[in-house]
Amino acid sequence: MLLSMGYTIPMFPLSNVVFPFMLLPLHIFEERYRCLMEDLQDVDEPEFGVVLIERGWEVGGGEERASLGTVVRLLDSEEIEGGRWVAVTAGVRRMRVTRWLPDAPYPMAEVEDVKDLEAGDEGESLREAAYYAVRKVAALQAELGEPGAPLDFELARDPAIASYQACALSPIGPLDAQRLLVMDDPTARLWELTELLHEHIDSLELQLAAG
Incomplete structure (x- = not known):
């Protein structure tokens, strides 16, 4: 569901998906993105758009890019040795690219914001199911000595916000993450994420059982 008229924004294609309400630290060394900073x-x-690189590489350009991504806001940044930058950003809202523009020198695009649908009656129960699935995965990862989400995390009461937070905390690959990001219905996003996490729980429990 579109939210607004189009506008032009700098773009930063990445090999990972960024969700709204997700913190994204960046270490920037490529010249064109140093110019962006x-x-x-x-x-x-200060905002720019992030989309998934579906094929190709982050450095050098020429990659194939997803059309739906996330607008992120620059929260803090610092130039360090060698002209590189370190930055902290946060996802703000979803957007869809309608037209790519010539690099200047970093990528630019015309985009439209995309709004979530209203959560249905199942929103609260699906939010709770996703919460416990993320927590179960994190507990199993801790038992296996693997990095994972902190066990004391909390999700927002709003199902749409909670769906993005749960996605950001979950160990899912970029293609699954992109599939979740493009969903307009937060209840569908929560349901699909929980299904993915249950599969991951089964795999982690098998690893534990195998010693």
């Missing part, structure tokens, strides 16, 4: 320093609300 410099240009954002004097902007009141």
Whole structure:
């Protein structure tokens, strides 16, 4: 569901999916994105778009990019040795690319914001199911000595926000993450994520049983 008229925004294609309400630290060394960081320093609300690279590489350009991604806001940034930048960003909202523009020198695109549908009656129960699935995965990963979500995490009461938070906390690959991101219905997103996590729980329990 579209939310607004189109606008132009800098773009930063990545090999990972960024969800709204997700923190994204960045270490920026490629020249064109160093220019982006410099240009954002004097902007009141510095934002850029992130889309998944579906085929190709982050460095050098020429990659195939997903059309739906996330607008992120620059929260903090610092230039470090060698002209590189470190930055902290946060996902704000979904957007869809309607037209790619020439690089300037970083990618630019015309985009439209995309709004979630209203959560249905099952939103609260699906939110709770996703919460316990994420927590179960995190507990099993901790038992196996693997990195995972903190066990004391919390999800927002709003099912749409909670769905993004749960996705960001979950050990899912970029293609599954993109499939979840493009869903307009937060209840469908929560249900699909929970199904993926139950499969992962089965796999982790087999690893534990095997010693």
